[in-house]
Amino acid sequence: MSFLDLDEWLFELARRVEVVYSPLIDVKTFPADVDLTLVEGAVANEDNLALIKTARANSKRLVSFGDCATTGNVTALRNTLGSSNADSVLGRAYLATGLIDPRVPDDPVGAPTLLPAVLPVHAVVPVDLFLPGCPPNSARIREALEQLCPEPS
Amino acid sequence: MSLTFTLDGRTASARPDDSILDAARANGAAIQTLCHFDGLCDVGACRLCLVEVEGSSRLLAACAARVREDMVVRTDTPRLRDYRRQILELFFAERNHVCPVCVANGHCELQALGAAAGIDHVRFDYLHPSESVDLSHPMFGVDHNRCVLCTRCVRVCDEIEGAQVWDVSGRGLRTHVITDLNDPWGASDRCTSCGKCVMACPTGALFAKGASVAEQRHDRGKLLALIDARRASGGRR
Numbered sequence: 001m002s003f004l005d006l007d008e009w010l011f012e013l014a015r016r017v018e019v020v021y022s023p024l025i026d027v028k029t030f031p032a033d034v035d036l037t038l039v040e041g042a043v044a045n046e047d048n049l050a051l052i053k054t055a056r057a058n059s060k061r062l063v064s065f066g067d068c069a070t071t072g073n074v075t076a077l078r079n080t081l082g083s084s085n086a087d088s089v090l091g092r093a094y095l096a097t098g099l100i101d102p103r104v105p106d107d108p109v110g111a112p113t114l115l116p117a118v119l120p121v122h123a124v125v126p127v128d129l130f131l132p133g134c135p136p137n138s139a140r141i142r143e144a145l146e147q148l149c150p151e152p153s
Numbered sequence: 154m155s156l157t158f159t160l161d162g163r164t165a166s167a168r169p170d171d172s173i174l175d176a177a178r179a180n181g182a183a184i185q186t187l188c189h190f191d192g193l194c195d196v197g198a199c200r201l202c203l204v205e206v207e208g209s210s211r212l213l214a215a216c217a218a219r220v221r222e223d224m225v226v227r228t229d230t231p232r233l234r235d236y237r238r239q240i241l242e243l244f245f246a247e248r249n250h251v252c253p254v255c256v257a258n259g260h261c262e263l264q265a266l267g268a269a270a271g272i273d274h275v276r277f278d279y280l281h282p283s284e285s286v287d288l289s290h291p292m293f294g295v296d297h298n299r300c301v302l303c304t305r306c307v308r309v310c311d312e313i314e315g316a317q318v319w320d321v322s323g324r325g326l327r328t329h330v331i332t333d334l335n336d337p338w339g340a341s342d343r344c345t346s347c348g349k350c351v352m353a354c355p356t357g358a359l360f361a362k363g364a365s366v367a368e369q370r371h372d373r374g375k376l377l378a379l380i381d382a383r384r385a386s387g388g389r390r
Contacts, residue, residue, distance in 0.1 A: 067253055070274050071245075079281035080249055117281070122274055130273035134253030 005138035016149045030054045036148055038065040039127075042072045043119045047112035056125035061148060067134040069121045076118035086114035158224040167220045174202055174215035182228045185237065185266055187244075188303035189216045190353055192380035193312055198304055200240055201266070204228050212236070238270045246277040247326075248284060249298040250356070256296075256369035257357030263301055264356075282326070289339030293351055293361055295330070300358035302328055306350035313380060318344045330358075352376040 006013065020031045030051060037059040043049055056062055067073040078085040090104045105111035121127055131144055155166045160180050167176035172195060177184050187199035197217035204215045207225035215228070227233070244250075244263055252258050284297040307319040307330060318341050322331045332338040351359045352372045360369040 064274065071251075072279060073251060074254055076279065076281065077249070077251065079279070080283050082283065120274070120279075123278070127274070132273050 002133075002135035002138050003141060006142055007138075009142055013145060013149065016152060030058055032058050034059040035061065037062045039063065039069045039121050040065050041068045042075045043115065043121060043124050044075055045112040045114050046108065049115060049124065052121060052125055061128045062121075062125070063129045063131060063144070063148070064121045064127045065131050066136055067132055070130050070132045072118050072120045073134060076120075079117045083116065086116065090114070156220065156222040158220055158222065158226060160226050161228055171220050172216055173204055173206075173213065173218050173220045173224075173226055176220040177204070177215060177226065177228055184215055184228050185269070186216060187262060187266060187301060187355055188305065190305050190309070191377060192384065193305065193308040193353075196304055196308070198302060199244075201237055203233060203236060205230055205233060234270075238272060241267050241270050241272055242275045242277055244301050245272070245275045246279050247282075248300060249279075249281060251298070254366055255299060255357040256360045256364045256366060257299070257371070258367040260367070260370045261357060262355035280326070287332075287338050288362065289337035290341075290344070290346070291339065291362075292346055293338070293348065293359060295332075295338060295359055296357060297329060298358075299356045300330060301356055302330065303355055304330065305353040305355065306330060306359060309349045309353040309376070313376075313383065314345060314347050314349050316343050316345050316347070319350060348372075349376055349379070 004010070017036075019025065020034060021027050021037075034055075037055050039052065039055065039062060041048070043052055064070045068075050072079070078089045081088045094104045095102045122130075129144065129148070131140060133140060154169055156169055157164060157166055158176065159165070160177055160182055163180075165176065165180040167179065171179070174184055174186065174189065174195070184202050184204070186202045188197070189195055189199075189202065195216040197214035200214060202215040203212040205227040206213050206218075207227075212233070215226075220226070241263070245267065250263070252261070252264055255261065258264070284300075286294060286296045286298070288294045302321070304319075304321060307321060310319045311317050318332050318338075320331055320333075322329050322335055333341045333343065338344065348361070351361060353376055354360075354371055357369055
């Protein structure tokens with residue numbers, strides 16, 4: 001939402017970049033030779049882990065975008081439950097509150113296996129720039145993107 | 154009676170009983186602090202005010218060391234900036250600060266110090282300890298996830314209110330501030346519910362009940378006025 005607060009500058013940004021991958025577009029695999037990747041969210045499950053490694057390998061620049069990517073933030077609160085935190089939260093979500101046939105999903109494709117701890121992005125792969133904030137305000141986003149995405153020559 | 158010392162290359166004067174911190178601030182140096190609170194005794198808990206003193210191989214906590222005649226003090230060097238940044242990052246890594254969902258978000262001294270030091274991420278592993286929240290007091294709460302162990306609450310309760318409700322228990326990573334003999338805050342019959350500990354707290358560890366995210370502003374002005382009034386009437390420092 002903070003990104004959308006860039007308002008009319010989004011048109012300027014659209015002139016400068018081509019969006020090749022996002023959870024909101026149809027491309028399912030992370031493309032090669034990406035100039036800039038903005039990473040939202042922490043690394044919480046096997047799916048995130050594989051994706052961040054691909055994103056890092058295929059991107060010239062990688063940005064931790066927002067507090068979840070930068071610190072783990074609220075998504076990392078389960079880490080305080082200790083080494084069995086994944087079982088605790090899954091049990092709470094699926095067993096304690098389940099009404100009909102309560103069970104923890106065991107399909108790693110539909111519900112990727114949780115990592116033992118939620119990690120900030122830079123704990124897993126090198127990060128080039130950090131944009132902290134929950135969310136980072138649009139002025140900060142614009143400041144960064146203006147420099148990271150220069151005018152097409 | 155005053156003494157002369159060198160502060161960041163300039164000659165400066167101080168009173169003989171001044172701490173390095175008081176003397177440096179009186180002479181315009183902007184030393185950052187977290188555990189220090191004007192009017193309370195200094196304990197050197199946070200180590201943010203570390204300075205270089207010529208002839209000393211150790212860095213000194215400016216709040217807890219006296220300035221001396223001909224002392225050569227440096228308050229802002231690459232080494233000091235590096236250590237301060239590390240200290241702040243360690244504070245963030247030690248407990249669960251999670252600023253976006255903190256009562257003191259936007260009004261927190263730790264957060265402000267981190268921003269001023271240019272910290273945009275923490276290089277250390279977060280410890281994610283399991284910490285408790287005590288809401289047994291009718292007016293106030295303590296959230297140990299946010300505590301930086303500055304002990305301002307301990308000192309203000311002892312030195313200004315005279316109630317001595319707060320104390321420190323444990324060592325190292327097990328250190329915690331406690332009320333009475335580690336009893337629930339609400340069970341303390343010594344607590345006068347004056348709220349000075351909440352006013353003094355630099356983070357969201359102590360808060361007034363009912364405060365939601367970013368709503369806890371610590372009323373420093375009221376506390377400083379009380380301390381000044383007490384000093385003016387001849388009370389103990």
